Amino acid sequence: MTAAEIISIYAVAAIWFMMLINVILSIGGYIYIYRCNQSDGHIPLPEDEYPMVSVLVPAHNEALVVQRTVRALLNFDYPDDKYEIIVINDNSSDDTESILAGLAAEFPKNRLMCISTDKTVGGTGKSNALNIGFSAARGSVIAIYDADNTPEPQALRLLVENLVADPKAGAVIGKFRTRNRNASILTRFVNIETLSHQCMNQAGRFFFFKLCTIPGTNYVIRRSIVEQVGGWDVKALSEDTEISFRIYRMGYYIKQLPQAVTWEQEPHLLPVWFRQRVRWAKGNIYVMLKNFKYTFDRKAGPMRLDTLYYALTYSIMLSSLIASDIIFLGGILGKITVRLGGFSSTLWGMAILVFVANMMLTLSLERNEFNLESLGLVTLMLFTYAKLWVFVVIKAIFDLLMDALLKREVKWDKTVRYVETE
Amino acid sequence: MRFSQVLLCLLLSGAYLLSAQRSFSQSISPAEKSENILVVYPEEAISRGQADNLSAIAQVLFAMRYQADWLEAAEAKDAVKNYNKVIWCATVDSERMPEEILTGYDGFLLVLGQAKGLDAIGIHPIPELSGKLIGTTKYRFADNYSFEASVEVLDAGIFQEASYTNQELNVYGEAFPLVSGSDRIRYIPLVDYTSNFAKALLMQEIAHWLWVWDSPIHSYSEYIVLDAVYPFTDPYRLKDIVNYMVGLKMNFVISVMPIYEHADYPAMALFCEVLRFAQANGGAVILHSPIIQDNVDPELLTKQLNTAAGNYFDNGVWLLGLEIPSEWIFDKALTDVLNRSRTLFLSELDAFERHPVNEYGLNTYLELGNQQIVPAFRLDESGISHIANCPTAVYLNLDTMTDDFIYAVVDAAKDSPIPMQDMWSMGHRIYMDDSKSLLWDRNTLTVNGEQQFINYEPREIEENFDYKRNVYYRFVTNLARQNRFLIAVSSVVLVLFIFLVFQSRRQMRKRFLKDIPNETKEIASR
Numbered sequence: 001m002t003a004a005e006i007i008s009i010y011a012v013a014a015i016w017f018m019m020l021i022n023v024i025l026s027i028g029g030y031i032y033i034y035r036c037n038q039s040d041g042h043i044p045l046p047e048d049e050y051p052m053v054s055v056l057v058p059a060h061n062e063a064l065v066v067q068r069t070v071r072a073l074l075n076f077d078y079p080d081d082k083y084e085i086i087v088i089n090d091n092s093s094d095d096t097e098s099i100l101a102g103l104a105a106e107f108p109k110n111r112l113m114c115i116s117t118d119k120t121v122g123g124t125g126k127s128n129a130l131n132i133g134f135s136a137a138r139g140s141v142i143a144i145y146d147a148d149n150t151p152e153p154q155a156l157r158l159l160v161e162n163l164v165a166d167p168k169a170g171a172v173i174g175k176f177r178t179r180n181r182n183a184s185i186l187t188r189f190v191n192i193e194t195l196s197h198q199c200m201n202q203a204g205r206f207f208f209f210k211l212c213t214i215p216g217t218n219y220v221i222r223r224s225i226v227e228q229v230g231g232w233d234v235k236a237l238s239e240d241t242e243i244s245f246r247i248y249r250m251g252y253y254i255k256q257l258p259q260a261v262t263w264e265q266e267p268h269l270l271p272v273w274f275r276q277r278v279r280w281a282k283g284n285i286y287v288m289l290k291n292f293k294y295t296f297d298r299k300a301g302p303m304r305l306d307t308l309y310y311a312l313t314y315s316i317m318l319s320s321l322i323a324s325d326i327i328f329l330g331g332i333l334g335k336i337t338v339r340l341g342g343f344s345s346t347l348w349g350m351a352i353l354v355f356v357a358n359m360m361l362t363l364s365l366e367r368n369e370f371n372l373e374s375l376g377l378v379t380l381m382l383f384t385y386a387k388l389w390v391f392v393v394i395k396a397i398f399d400l401l402m403d404a405l406l407k408r409e410v411k412w413d414k415t416v417r418y419v420e421t422e
Numbered sequence: 423m424r425f426s427q428v429l430l431c432l433l434l435s436g437a438y439l440l441s442a443q444r445s446f447s448q449s450i451s452p453a454e455k456s457e458n459i460l461v462v463y464p465e466e467a468i469s470r471g472q473a474d475n476l477s478a479i480a481q482v483l484f485a486m487r488y489q490a491d492w493l494e495a496a497e498a499k500d501a502v503k504n505y506n507k508v509i510w511c512a513t514v515d516s517e518r519m520p521e522e523i524l525t526g527y528d529g530f531l532l533v534l535g536q537a538k539g540l541d542a543i544g545i546h547p548i549p550e551l552s553g554k555l556i557g558t559t560k561y562r563f564a565d566n567y568s569f570e571a572s573v574e575v576l577d578a579g580i581f582q583e584a585s586y587t588n589q590e591l592n593v594y595g596e597a598f599p600l601v602s603g604s605d606r607i608r609y610i611p612l613v614d615y616t617s618n619f620a621k622a623l624l625m626q627e628i629a630h631w632l633w634v635w636d637s638p639i640h641s642y643s644e645y646i647v648l649d650a651v652y653p654f655t656d657p658y659r660l661k662d663i664v665n666y667m668v669g670l671k672m673n674f675v676i677s678v679m680p681i682y683e684h685a686d687y688p689a690m691a692l693f694c695e696v697l698r699f700a701q702a703n704g705g706a707v708i709l710h711s712p713i714i715q716d717n718v719d720p721e722l723l724t725k726q727l728n729t730a731a732g733n734y735f736d737n738g739v740w741l742l743g744l745e746i747p748s749e750w751i752f753d754k755a756l757t758d759v760l761n762r763s764r765t766l767f768l769s770e771l772d773a774f775e776r777h778p779v780n781e782y783g784l785n786t787y788l789e790l791g792n793q794q795i796v797p798a799f800r801l802d803e804s805g806i807s808h809i810a811n812c813p814t815a816v817y818l819n820l821d822t823m824t825d826d827f828i829y830a831v832v833d834a835a836k837d838s839p840i841p842m843q844d845m846w847s848m849g850h851r852i853y854m855d856d857s858k859s860l861l862w863d864r865n866t867l868t869v870n871g872e873q874q875f876i877n878y879e880p881r882e883i884e885e886n887f888d889y890k891r892n893v894y895y896r897f898v899t900n901l902a903r904q905n906r907f908l909i910a911v912s913s914v915v916l917v918l919f920i921f922l923v924f925q926s927r928r929q930m931r932k933r934f935l936k937d938i939p940n941e942t943k944e945i946a947s948r
Contacts, residue, residue, distance in 0.1 A: 023915050030922055347905050350912035357919040364926040
C-alpha cells in the first residue's frame with residue numbers, strides 16, 4: 001500500500017467521521033429547534049421583576065452602521081427603565097462619536113450612554129472595549145450586541161426571561177441572521193452557513209450535551225459571572241468562545257434560544273470575509289490550545305466534549321480536507337495514483353447528498369429559505385465556499401506561528417462595514 | 423594503406439553494392455503479388471451454416487502463422503491475380519462456378535470440397551461420389567500415429583493427372599484418393615473441417631502443399647504446459663509433478679497465474695521455490711493472463727502484468743512468455759500489451775468462432791514477429807499433439823485433472839515422436855517497463871538490466887512471518903465492507919432527513935396560517 005493510499009484512507013475515514021458527527025448534531029439540533037418553534041419562547045415575569053439590563057455595544061469606526069443598531073436597541077420591547085445602552089466608542093476615527101451624540105440628544109428619556117476611548121486605553125479590541133463598558137454598567141444582566149446588529153424588538157425580553165427562569169444557565173444566546181443576504185453570492189453562502197453551523201450545530205450540541213458557545217452578539221450573561229471570571233480575556237480574538245469555556249468551568253451552561261433573533265451585516269466582499277474568518281479561526285485555536293488540557297480532566301464535565309470537538313475540527317478535519325484535496329488534484333494531474341479496492345463513486349455521491357440534505361434540513365426550519373435557489377447554492381457551496389475554510393485555517397495557523405516567533409502582539413482586525421441599500 | 427588501394431576498395435565495394443541491389447530487386451519482382459493466402463468462399467457460405475467451417479480453416483492458417491485475406495467469390499474475381507496462394511472453399515452447395523474466378527490463375531491452389539466446375543484446372547467429379555456422402559478415412563499423422571474418422575464429402579472428385587496423392591477415402595467399400603494434386607494444386611474433397619481430426623489433416627496437407635523445397639518439411643516441437651497454476655496452490659503436489667517430469671528429463675512449462683498482493687507471504691516463497699527448482703531443471707515459467715470477464719482495459723492490463731511480473735522477478739522466477747486468450751489477438755487496442763512479450767501462448771482458439779469472417783484478416787498480431795504457440799488439436803484422450811507443422815501446447819490443468827491423468831499425458835508425450843520443446847533453447851524477451859524486463863539471448867539471462875542465473879539455490883522461508891492481520895490491515899484491505907456500510911448509513915440518514923424536512927415544512931405552514939390572523943389583527947389595531 002502506497003503512502004498516497006494510506007493518506008486517502010485516512011482522509012476518507014476522517015471526513016466521514018466528522019460528517020457523521022455533524023449529522024448527529026443536526027438531528028439533535030432539529031429536534032431542539034422544532035420543539036422551540038412550538039412556542040413563542042417567552043417565560044413571562046411580573047413586569048416589576050424584570051432585572052436591570054446593561055446592553056453593551058462595542059463600536060470601533062462603526063459610523064456606517066451604528067445609528068441603525070442603536071435605533072433597533074432603543075426599540076426593544078423591554079421596560080424602558082430596566083435597561084441601559086452603553087456604546088463604547090472605541091478609539092474611532094470616524095463619525096461614530098458625533099452620531100452617538102446626536103442619538104443621545106434625540107432620545108433624552110432613554111438611558112443611552114456613550115463611552116469614548118482614545119488610543120491610550122482603547123482601540124485594542126473587542127474584549128477591552130467590553131471590559132470598559134462593563135465597568136460602567138449597572139445592570140445585573142449584561143447584554144452584548146455588535147455595532148452592526150438590528151435585533152428584533154422581542155429579542156432582549158426573550159433572552160432575559162429565559163436567563164432569569166433558569167438558575168443553571170450562565171448565559172442565554174439568541175440567533176443571528178444575515179441582514180444583507182442578497183448583497184452578493186458570498187453573503188448568500190454566509191447566510192446558509194450561519195443557519196447551519198452557528199444555529200443548527202449549536203442547537204445540536206445544546207440538545208445532547210447542554211453545550212453551546214457564545215457567538216459574540218445577541219446574548220445575555222449574568223453580571224456575577226462576568227465579575228467572577230474577571231471580565232473578557234483581552235488576549236483572545238474570539239472573546240465569545242473564550243468566555244464560554246470559562247462559564248462551562250464554573251458549572252453553568254449556556255442556553256440557546258432561536259426565537260431571540262438579531263440581524264447583522266455580513267462581509268459582502270471576499271477579502272473582508274477572509275480577514276474576519278482568519279481572526280475567528282485564530283481566536284478559536286487560541287481558545288482550543290488554552291482549554292485542551294480539560295479534555296482529559298474528568299472534573300471538566302461535558303465541556304471536555306467541546307474541547308475535543310474543537311481539537312478534532314482543527315486537526316483531523318483540517319488535515320483530512322487538505323489530504324483529500326491534494327490527492328484529488330494529484331489524481332487529476334496524473335501525479336498521484338490511488339488504487340483502493342472497494343470504494344465506489346456511489347459513496348462519493350452519497351457524501352454530497354448527505355451534505356446537501358443536512359443543509360436543506362436546516363433551511364427547512366426557516367421562513368423563506370427552503371427553496372430551489374437554496375438547493376443550488378448549497379450544492380455550489382460544497383465545491384466553492386466550503387473549500388475556503390481550509391485556506392482560512394492555514395492562514396490563521398501561519399499567523400499564529402508568526403506571532404509566536406516574532407513575539408508580535410495579537411492584533412484585532414476590524415471587520416470593514418459598508419452602507420447597505422434598502 | 424595507400425590512396426590507390428583505398429580507391430580500389432571503394433570501387434569494389436560500390437560495384438558489389440550495385441550488383442547486390444540489382445539481384446535483390448530481381449528477386450522481389452515476383453513478390454509484387456501478396457504473400458498472404460487468399461481464401462475464397464461462396465457468397466452463400468455464411469447463410470448456409472458455414473461460419474464454423476470457415477472459422478476452423480482460419481484457426482488452422484493462424485496456427486501455421488499464415489496471414490490470410492478472406493473474400494467472397496464475387497469480390498475475389500479481380501483479386502485472385504494479386505495472389506500466389508489461393509484456397510477455394512467449395513464446402514457448401516453453391517451457384518458460383520469457380521471457373522469464372524480461377525480462370526487464368528496459375529499460382530498455388532487448394533480446393534476444399536466440391537469438384538464441380540474445376541475441369542479446366544484438372545479436377546473432375548467422380549460419378550460414384552456425387553451428392554452428399556459419408557465415408558471413412560484413416561490418416562497417418564506420424565510414424566505409428568494413424569487415426570481413423572468418418573468424413574463427409576459433397577460432389578467429390580479427383581485431380582485427374584495427380585502427381586501427388588495421400589491417404590484413402592472409403593465410400594461404400596470403394597477407395598478413392600483422399601488428397602490428390604500436382605506441384606501447385608491440391609484437392610481435398612472433405613466439406614467439414616470443424617473436428618480436430620480434420621483440422622490436423624488440413625494443417626498437414628497445407629504444410630505439404632506449400633513446402634517447395636526438397637528437404638523434409640520443417641517440424642516443430644510441442645510444449646507440455648502445467649496451466650493456470652495459482653501461486654497459493656499446493657506446492658507439494660506441484661513439486662511431485664515437477665519432480666516426475668524432471669526425472670524423465672523432459673522439458674516442460676509452468677504457466678503461473680498473476681499475483682498482485684501478498685507476494686511476500688511464505689506460501690508465495692514456497693511456491694516460487696518449486697518454480698525456481700523447475701526452471702533450473704528443464705522447466706520454464708510463463709505468466710498466465712489475468713482472468714478478465716469484461717472488456718479489457720489496456721492500461722489496467724499493463725499495470726496488472728507489470729505488478730505480477732515484478733512479484734515473480736523479485737522471487738527469482740524468470741518469466742519467459744505470456745499465456746493469453748485468443749480473444750485478445752482480435753483486439754487492436756491490446757497490440758502494444760501483447761508486444762511486451764515475444765513469446766505468446768494461446769490458451770485456446772475459440773475467439774475465431776465468435777468473430778465474423780471479415781475480421782480474420784485483421785490480425786495485426788502476426789505482423790509483430792512474435793513466437794506464438796497454439797493449443798494442440800487433440801486427436802486422442804491424451805490430448806498431446808501428433809502433428810509437427812506448428813508449435814503446439816498441451817495444457818494440463820492441476821485444478822481439473824487428476825494426478826493419474828497428468829502422469830499419463832506426460833508419459834504419452836514422452837513416447838511421442840514429436841519432441842518436447844526446451845524454452846531455454848530459444849530467445850525470449852519480456853518488457854513491462856525499465857524496471858521489469860527480461861531478455862534471454864545466447865544463453866545469457868538479463869533481468870532488469872542485470873545478469874541473472876537459472877541455477878537453483880534454496881532460499882530460507884521465514885517461519886515467523888507477520889501477516890499483519892490486525893484490525894487496521896483488515897480495515898484497509900477490505901474497504902468494500904466499509905463502503906457498503908457507509909452507503910447504508912447515508913441512505914438511512916437521507917431518508918430520515920427527507921422525513922424531517924416534511925415535518926418541519928408542515929410545522930412552518932401551521933405557524934404561517936396561525937400568524938396570519940394575528941398579523942391582520944395587529945394591522946387592524948393600528
